[in-house]
Amino acid sequence: MSNNTKNTVCTTHQRSGIICHQDCGLEFTGGSGTTTFNSCACMGSDGKCTKCGCDTYSHHHIDMEMKNETKTINEVLEDIKAQYDMADADHKRISNDANQFQKTFNDLQARADGNYNKIRQLCTDLSKICSRFNFVDELHANIKNMKMDAKTIQNSDLRAKAESEIRKLEAYIDGLSRQG
Known part of the structure; x- marks a missing residue:
């Protein structure tokens, strides 16, 4: 008090x-x-x-001011049960939030994978339509920006995933360079 x-x-x-x-x-x-x-x-x-x-x-x-209170065993048990119930509710809420975040992350990852596949397909289509357009140079400029953006990611798992996707795009572009 x-x-x-x-x-x-x-x-x-x-x-x-x-x-x-x-x-x-x-x-x-x-x-x-x-x-x-x-x-x-x-x-x-x-x-x-x-x-x-x-x-x-x-x-x-x-x-x-500190005061000593004498509590009955039932009062102490009620206090402990209330603390347990609050901790249990917090644990369930946090677990639910973590599951939701994981689901959202998985959805975003699936969309990103779809977008990477779409980029690859569009590059292939573009190379058929515009044989003189050097989109490999354009993609290299974009990849350079992607690498700089990836360096700002603080979560090591997310950064590794982004760098992996960038390497996949680089390998694809290298394949296109060898074809053209």
Whole structure:
């Protein structure tokens, strides 16, 4: 429960309900890892807390009062069951989201594969219609752009897949170059 006092607590022992110094007069320090608490009344001459035995770096202020509550076994079980139910619901939701993302990804991959096949077919058709047009050079320029775009992909699996598709297009273009 929030109040107007500053209590010094240890990050290691805070969950145990240990307050190392109630109503600390030092300037409020909400984060641990500083030497601010060297001059706190709870610190001994050896730099260790007289309440918990930890050093000054482990301490910080809170503006809350800790209370011990006695709960029945049924209340504790209800709390644990509620936490379990929430975790289970979160797990199911996340699993469902992951499945949806995978399905969407697979759909996009199938479309991309279809587009690559369409590109290959259009290149073949174009080479029959316009024998003088050097679309191999045009495709090389596009592949260069695709490679630059692939380098910006941060997911290593997706980047590898994109690079694989680019290599397939390059192999196709090389085959066209040898034919022409």
